[in-house]
Amino acid sequence: MTSGVLSQPVLDQLFHEARSHAYWQDRSVDDATLRELYDLVKMAPTSVNCNPLRILFLRTRQAKEKLMPALKEGNRRKVEEAPVTAILAYDRRFHDHLPELFPHVDVRAWFVGDEPYREETAFRNASLQGGYFILAARALGLDVGPLSGFDNDMVDGLFFAERYPNYRSNFLCNLGYGDTAKLHPRGPRLSFEQACQLL
Numbered sequence: 001m002t003s004g005v006l007s008q009p010v011l012d013q014l015f016h017e018a019r020s021h022a023y024w025q026d027r028s029v030d031d032a033t034l035r036e037l038y039d040l041v042k043m044a045p046t047s048v049n050c051n052p053l054r055i056l057f058l059r060t061r062q063a064k065e066k067l068m069p070a071l072k073e074g075n076r077r078k079v080e081e082a083p084v085t086a087i088l089a090y091d092r093r094f095h096d097h098l099p100e101l102f103p104h105v106d107v108r109a110w111f112v113g114d115e116p117y118r119e120e121t122a123f124r125n126a127s128l129q130g131g132y133f134i135l136a137a138r139a140l141g142l143d144v145g146p147l148s149g150f151d152n153d154m155v156d157g158l159f160f161a162e163r164y165p166n167y168r169s170n171f172l173c174n175l176g177y178g179d180t181a182k183l184h185p186r187g188p189r190l191s192f193e194q195a196c197q198l199l
Helices: 008-016 031-041 061-070 073-081 094-101 115-139 152-159
Strands: 053-058 084-091 143-147 167-176
Touching: 008 115, 031 053, 031 115, 053 061, 053 115, 061 073, 061 084, 061 152, 073 143, 073 167, 084 115, 084 152, 094 115, 115 143, 115 167, 152 167
Parallel strands: none
Antiparallel strands: 053 084, 084 167, 143 167
16 A cells, blocks of 8 residues: 545545535435444554544434523524534443454553543544544535534433443444535634644
């Protein structure tokens, strides 16, 4: 496999022209696309291949209505209108899968009995996978609208407490095809000199 710089149109789709959307076209996202999305996301690098990200794709009106009480007022319309809202969570018992995911060394033992270390590892690596989620969605021609204005404890109680008690929500992300006519001008970004150092 050879590596090289991606073409400018691809870089534009992933970064330069990509935006966070709050308004959506009336176009659905099919299940096959969501499966293809995860097949890209799972390739993200994670510590000892731990893969702690867990995703709940809310597609139905009933599922969206269940989420509404946990949302801040300003996010309710965004979720209601988006074709799909994903709850990106992390599994605090990700280490139970390590014998399968990292079979050549007993890394599960590193995490047994150390809940703070598991929590830190799960949150960090699921957040890394969340970044891949956004890029993977854009690579498939979808637009995204990440959200953090919600009550995590309420989301966990509504969606995970009974069936997945070890899952904890991280952030939400709306998916679909954005209405570019309703975008605001892009906000400024820090320069290299403001954000980086060369040592």
